[in-house]
Amino acid sequence: MCRDWGAVFGVADAADLFEHFERGTYRGREYRYLPDARHGVERGTAILGSAVVRGFPSIPRVLVLDPGIVEFFDGPVTVEEKLNGYNVRVADVRPDEWDDTDRDDPVGPLAFTRSGRVCRYTTEIVREQCDLGAFFADHPDLMVCGELVGPENPYTAHDYDDVDSVAFRVFDLRERATGDPLPVDERRALCETYGFEQVRSFGTDDPRAAVDAVADAIDELDWRGREGVVLASADGERRLKYTTSAVHRSDLAHAFALPFDYGREFLFSRVIREVFQAVERDEAPAETRERARRLGESILLPAVETVRAVDRGEVVGEEHTVRGDPAVLDALLAQFRDQGLDVHVRADRREGDERAVEFVKRASATRDKTAHYLEGGTVDE
């Protein structure tokens, strides 16, 4: 670590910041990543030799569009779709940056997950789906930020009509060392130039008009079971998010399928989003009761199914399917096991040159606590 990291990050106590970085390796090369935000440095920030790849910032949320949007923005607002997948940053670390990189064997563009880990599987997917070579030749200091979506992915699987397996949709271009975003128009034009598929734009409006534009977009997205929108100022600096009832319910259903692993942290926030949405939409009593019914079902039914599955002795956890180069899938499973995840492979088959693996990240808290209570264990509350 030869750089003045305190100056790089604008942090007085660089030593304390570094204590919170963890070590990872990619093809034998070591890097560091920050799994939680510290000292104002974003979660997911990674250091590879002298190269810094900043984490993607957390985007604040409003619970009411009016006056939420008007209070937050003082100029034109672009409304873009927020997709339900996992957040990925792609950066091209050069051989002269990563100290131990062989100049004759550059690592090439790498994909970082939200927490800052390099994911070999995601790296392969983005390299296949985007012409990263041309982009990074022209813009070596940018990072490509996007969502990896689709039914076959190892983190957050969700169906999209136009995605059979997995797809990458760009929603940001940022300076990788500072995290500063490009202006929205410039970003969308650059993505167009390099042929990157990007998130849908619902257009640009002044804040007052954006309130109605977002309400209409949310109606359509909710009806189609999609997640929501992200709003951005023209310079890309200010962002705000707002989500559909459909994703509140699908988050809850996902969490309550594994209640003792995810239930507690998800529950309250989603309920509160539903409450304010019902109020702002000035729903009639019957509409709010219908919202309540669907809320209750998204919480209770998946949890009941899981308790029954544990009672039958079945494996419970997050189920995923991934498809691709056999060696890459091996690397992915090894990576998960290195992270301490208890991965159970349900099916593993060849489909032509590809391999398809169905696996479960076993949810030990849900399995153990559910079994304990089913055996008559007591609770102190």
Place this chain on the structure above:
Amino acid sequence: MCRDWGAVFGVADAADLFEHFERGTYRGREYRYLPDARHGVERGTAILGSAVVRGFPSIPRVLVLDPGIVEFFDGPVTVEEKLNGYNVRVADVRPDEWDDTDRDDPVGPLAFTRSGRVCRYTTEIVREQCDLGAFFADHPDLMVCGELVGPENPYTAHDYDDVDSVAFRVFDLRERATGDPLPVDERRALCETYGFEQVRSFGTDDPRAAVDAVADAIDELDWRGREGVVLASADGERRLKYTTSAVHRSDLAHAFALPFDYGREFLFSRVIREVFQAVERDEAPAETRERARRLGESILLPAVETVRAVDRGEVVGEEHTVRGDPAVLDALLAQFRDQGLDVHVRADRREGDERAVEFVKRASATRDKTAHYLEGGTVDE
């Protein structure tokens, strides 16, 4: 403090234990109480001069009756109704115990809330409703433990068919200094002797038979909107509780009427109780969906009402009505204000010799956060 408190409580570090006691006063006399369990000493334990009044122990819960009851008990089990009110202990501190008590003006029996505070209002109620003089003359070292229930009470108001205003129902007699309970049969007989109204007993069975007895009792209690049951071993030492879907929903409705004050802590545990109850009852899909609908309504609808009330500028909080001696009600309101509660009196009227006060314990977190979000404030999640 002249006693060897370490020996009294069986605690090595008596000094640390004492740091956690808080000071209270009753009619100018000082006492101490322990608002949270510490060093194995129950929450609510109070010290008045040399007298100790132990806190009421926390009772564990099972999420499934079978094998929960069979695993927990190894002899006869008495099933009694658990009422939805507030837990009160009544003890008679003698003049020679409370150092600064005037022997010519003994304080008489006092009622302690769950946290160990003497409540002047509750003290008056139990003195009116029970012949405490005869009881404590014969059993000075016992404490009478019961639930204060009914629609007009300042802590947990809930309707019971046979209670117009407020009533005291005894569920335990314990040694006040040690907390040791009397055997169940002896306790019920003593209550009978002194004319104390006590909680309903559903009878005594061996643990295997108690599973069905409790299931039947819960069906009836749920249908009547009541809380649940407490099971006890014959010696009174081992206790277990189990509750109805009706009270899970009413807890949630109460909590989500003030979501930012109570919502988070209540939500997860009640959902989990519903999940295991649905599984143990082996409900058909339509029954579980009905349970889910009612769960969703108990969460969402009260919260929507409260957000609307804040939007209209109304006072939100826990609403209570109390009735009684004007001076006692003044003391109650003063006691709440001393505790830092923001009490707003809605109505205050004479009804014959009595006074009836309707008041709200203002819920500042719910008011402030709701207003913040309605004004467009952001959330970081």
